[in-house]
Amino acid sequence: MRTTPRTFAAALVLASAAVARAEVIDASATTVVTAGQQLRGALPGVTPGLDTVAPVYELISLQAHDLRNPLFQNLEVVVAGWASYDTADRRWNSGSTDNFTGDLTAGYVRGQLFSRALTLRLGRAYVAAGAGRMLQLDGGDLLLRLPGGLSLSAFGGAPVAQRFRTRAGEQSWNPAGGDLAYGGRLGWTLPLPGVYGRGLDIGASYVEVTDAKLTVKDPTDPAGLRTFTDGGGNVVRQDAGLDFRLQPGAALVLTASGTYALAAGRVAELNAAALWTASERVFVTADFKRLAPDLFLSQNSILSVFTDRERTDLGGGVRWQATQATSLGADYHVLVEPTGEGGKTELGHEAAARAEWEAGHSRLGAELSYLVAGALGTGQNGYVGGRVFGRRDLGRAFVTGDVQLHSFKQEINGTKLAVQGTLSAGYALAGGWSAVVAGRAGVTPFLEQQADLLVKLVYNQTYRVREVK
Amino acid sequence: MNRHLLVAACAAFLAACAAKDTKPVPKADPPYVFPHSPHVDGDVDCKACHGSIVNSSRLEARVRHVGLPRKNSDTCNGCHDDKDFQDKIKLAIPPRTRAFDVRFDHKAHLARPGVVCTTCHKAPPEAGQAVAARVSMSACTSCHNHQADFTAARCTPCHVDLKRYEKPVAAFRHAGDFLRTHGSLARPTAETCAQCHDQTFCADCHSATTAAARPSILYPEAVQRDFIHRGDYQSRHMIDAGANPASCRKCHGSAFCEACHTQRNLTQFSPIQPQNPHPAGWGTDKAGGNFHGTAARKNIVACAGCHDSAGSAICVRCHMVGGIGGNPHPASWNRDADEIPKNAMCRACHG
Numbered sequence: 001m002r003t004t005p006r007t008f009a010a011a012l013v014l015a016s017a018a019v020a021r022a023e024v025i026d027a028s029a030t031t032v033v034t035a036g037q038q039l040r041g042a043l044p045g046v047t048p049g050l051d052t053v054a055p056v057y058e059l060i061s062l063q064a065h066d067l068r069n070p071l072f073q074n075l076e077v078v079v080a081g082w083a084s085y086d087t088a089d090r091r092w093n094s095g096s097t098d099n100f101t102g103d104l105t106a107g108y109v110r111g112q113l114f115s116r117a118l119t120l121r122l123g124r125a126y127v128a129a130g131a132g133r134m135l136q137l138d139g140g141d142l143l144l145r146l147p148g149g150l151s152l153s154a155f156g157g158a159p160v161a162q163r164f165r166t167r168a169g170e171q172s173w174n175p176a177g178g179d180l181a182y183g184g185r186l187g188w189t190l191p192l193p194g195v196y197g198r199g200l201d202i203g204a205s206y207v208e209v210t211d212a213k214l215t216v217k218d219p220t221d222p223a224g225l226r227t228f229t230d231g232g233g234n235v236v237r238q239d240a241g242l243d244f245r246l247q248p249g250a251a252l253v254l255t256a257s258g259t260y261a262l263a264a265g266r267v268a269e270l271n272a273a274a275l276w277t278a279s280e281r282v283f284v285t286a287d288f289k290r291l292a293p294d295l296f297l298s299q300n301s302i303l304s305v306f307t308d309r310e311r312t313d314l315g316g317g318v319r320w321q322a323t324q325a326t327s328l329g330a331d332y333h334v335l336v337e338p339t340g341e342g343g344k345t346e347l348g349h350e351a352a353a354r355a356e357w358e359a360g361h362s363r364l365g366a367e368l369s370y371l372v373a374g375a376l377g378t379g380q381n382g383y384v385g386g387r388v389f390g391r392r393d394l395g396r397a398f399v400t401g402d403v404q405l406h407s408f409k410q411e412i413n414g415t416k417l418a419v420q421g422t423l424s425a426g427y428a429l430a431g432g433w434s435a436v437v438a439g440r441a442g443v444t445p446f447l448e449q450q451a452d453l454l455v456k457l458v459y460n461q462t463y464r465v466r467e468v469k
Numbered sequence: 470m471n472r473h474l475l476v477a478a479c480a481a482f483l484a485a486c487a488a489k490d491t492k493p494v495p496k497a498d499p500p501y502v503f504p505h506s507p508h509v510d511g512d513v514d515c516k517a518c519h520g521s522i523v524n525s526s527r528l529e530a531r532v533r534h535v536g537l538p539r540k541n542s543d544t545c546n547g548c549h550d551d552k553d554f555q556d557k558i559k560l561a562i563p564p565r566t567r568a569f570d571v572r573f574d575h576k577a578h579l580a581r582p583g584v585v586c587t588t589c590h591k592a593p594p595e596a597g598q599a600v601a602a603r604v605s606m607s608a609c610t611s612c613h614n615h616q617a618d619f620t621a622a623r624c625t626p627c628h629v630d631l632k633r634y635e636k637p638v639a640a641f642r643h644a645g646d647f648l649r650t651h652g653s654l655a656r657p658t659a660e661t662c663a664q665c666h667d668q669t670f671c672a673d674c675h676s677a678t679t680a681a682a683r684p685s686i687l688y689p690e691a692v693q694r695d696f697i698h699r700g701d702y703q704s705r706h707m708i709d710a711g712a713n714p715a716s717c718r719k720c721h722g723s724a725f726c727e728a729c730h731t732q733r734n735l736t737q738f739s740p741i742q743p744q745n746p747h748p749a750g751w752g753t754d755k756a757g758g759n760f761h762g763t764a765a766r767k768n769i770v771a772c773a774g775c776h777d778s779a780g781s782a783i784c785v786r787c788h789m790v791g792g793i794g795g796n797p798h799p800a801s802w803n804r805d806a807d808e809i810p811k812n813a814m815c816r817a818c819h820g
Contacts, residue, residue, distance in 0.1 A: 041735065078668060093729070106676070129659035130656055134719065136679075171727065173678045173722050175720055175725075177722060193614060193616055194616075196606070196610070234814070241656075255656075257656045271653050275650060275654075283645050285649075296719065297773055297777070298777075305802070306769050329646075337712075352646075371712055383705060391692055436690050446703055
């Protein structure tokens with residue numbers, strides 16, 4: 001998982017050079033400086049310490065569309081990446097043991113051939129369709145549209161880890177766990193006459209992730225020095241999926257999907273949802289989800305052999321556009337959780353409500369949230385949350401405010417309350433530039449007093465090299 | 470070496486932005502100056518002013534296809550009594566600079582029988598109006614059945630680029646708790662999502678492995694957006710993880726959890742003696758309610774947050790064949806015994 005990053009950096013350079021020939025370019029550059037404190041651990045009984053972190057980030061994003069070329073239609077180059085430097089202590093979530101680091105969040109070249117029947121993509125991208133589960137890959141994929149509404153997609157590559165050497169000091173954060181991933185989806189669409197969106201989509205998909213080489217300590221060796229070494233090729237994930245979308249009319253959309261873990265011989269995930277536009281002002285959803293969390297662990301993890309418990313959540317929500325300026329919404333889901341004893345379950349509850357008012361240059365909102373998953377006890381907690389926020393536009397300037405409060409059912413680190421407020425102000429400068437200053441302060445279970453500062457300079461611009469034909 | 474490449478990439482980016490042949494797009498055109506509605510009501514032929522549109526096979530940003538009638542022509546004098554009115558009002562048509570959002574062939578359409586300008590342009594712009602009303606897509610679909618194109622997400626032959634629409638409309642409306650439902654919608658129709666969203670948009674939330682920071686940190690001013698992990702998430706993350714552990718695993722590998730837990734001195738990887746987060750009776754007290762086996766059966770993903778990469782050393786010590794922990798597999802365990810010699814994980818206990 002620590003392959004050289006040179007290829008990706010070279011691709012970034014090439015892509016950046018290529019955009020000058022593109023027809024439409026969306027470019028964004030953001031410089032962010034933050035300063036605050038992060039908690040670090042300490043010996044038992046000793047007060048934990050605080051580290052001052054003040055990273056400087058540079059985030060860039062380029063999307064170049066309609067690149068002029070003799071071969072592909074809709075050729076596009078998409079690159080998004082960042083670099084940062086920790087000017088004080090190193091933050092925990094940099095993924096690096098170096099003060100200077102950076103990574104590529106997305107970067108690919110995509111083009112279409114044969115009157116858009118074949119779409120090819122090469123680079124760092126997500127597999128969103130079917131059982132892909134937003135698998136982020138360094139690799140390639142294709143989509144072939146066949147007659148009769150059939151489509152065939154395939155992908156292959158290496159699940160994304162932090163590849164740049166500046167980030168090699170930490171273990172891989174790759175959630176897929178493996179080194180090689182491949183799969184595809186066969187889909188069929190049946191468009192129905194009438195309103196837009198009306199139709200049926202059905203798909204069957206397959207995803208396999210394998211590891212390259214595994215070294216495991218021999219537990220029978222008291223010194224802990226002896227290891228097993230596996231030649232690789234072990235299945236980390238091997239899922240078959242089905243997905244479905246039906247829109248019988250303008251107002252109703254039904255979706256369902258399921259994933260079956262072939263190696264474990266069990267269903268890993270089931271989803272179903274109904275989205276109903278009851279009227280111009282009322283939107284109703286109902287959804288069901290059943291998951292087997294252990295099948296979301298890499299199947300080469302020893303922990304994946306210990307349990308087979310499933311979790312279900314079921315519920316729905318309503319959104320009501322009460323007036324042109326005011327919208328209200330509420331959601332509730334019941335959570336069916338395993339107790340850990342036999343097949344017994346207990347119920348948890350998740351609820352949320354939101355009200356929003358927007359008129360002229362002002363916007364106000366309020367949110368309530370509630371979560372308790374199962375019976376409260378050791379290792380099981382819950383919270384009631386509230387949030388109010390607002391924004392006021394003042395010509396080229398704006399100010400926003402945001403206050404969040406959470407009351408926990410059981411004490412966390414000796415307290416039951418977390419409060420945090422953020423104030424920000426921004427100004428749209430000339431030529432696509434804008435600036436934002438934000439300050440955040442709060443009292444939380446892990447930090448009795450917390451304060452952070454952020455200064456941001458943003459450049460956002462769309463360029464058109466030539467007229468649209 | 471790699472930092473040099475990153476710096477070079479940043480420099481290339483800046484160079485690309487400064488390319489000479491790129492021109493920033495103006496934010497808006499000047500307001501319209503011509504009162505269309507009285508002329509439409511007066512049955513004035515649109516082509517009296519827009520004569521060249523009948524030969525236009527494509528939309529061009531800087532071309533309005535406007536040519537006002539000659540002075541004292543019958544077209545104007547039929548209604549305007551004052552023969553010098555054109556001199557008095559000094560109608561100057563400002564150039565259009567904004568690019569069009571769609572591709573359209575007026576020449577081909579106007580040549581069809583029964584098609585006139587008002588077939589599509591139901592509400593032409595009035596004097597002072599900043600932006601013309603967008604022609605409804607129902608104007609297209611009243612003649613064309615684009616359902617197959619829609620379902621196959623082939624929007625771009627007509628739409629130049631959907632990415633610059635301000636809000637999703639009609640069938641694409643992202644109403645309700647879209648954070649919860651968008652995944653179900655994307656699985657069968659990912660290509661439809663891609664018509665508007667580059668993957669850089671997805672990466673804002675989905676790139677936990679490679680992101681600079683979570684979106685609510687980088688965009689504190691976006692108070693109206695439904696960001697995940699907003700605010701003091703450190704205090705809430707274990708509660709959310711207890712409610713839906715699989716959700717965490719979609720983006721975060723165990724090493725991500727360990728990166729923080731190690732610094733908080735909560736794992737066996739900590740450089741100093743770890744603080745034991747487990748309650749009394751964790752090891753062996755099955756009746757006490759705090760037994761580790763019960764907790765593991767309930768939420769094994771929570772165990773993985775600290776013990777995934779060391780599971781073989783910690784768990785196998787007791788749970789190996791012949792060990793005091795006994796058989797750890799759940800009742801549904803049905804893996805093939807042939808897998809044991811091929812799989813290092815199996816051999817850890819069954820070696």
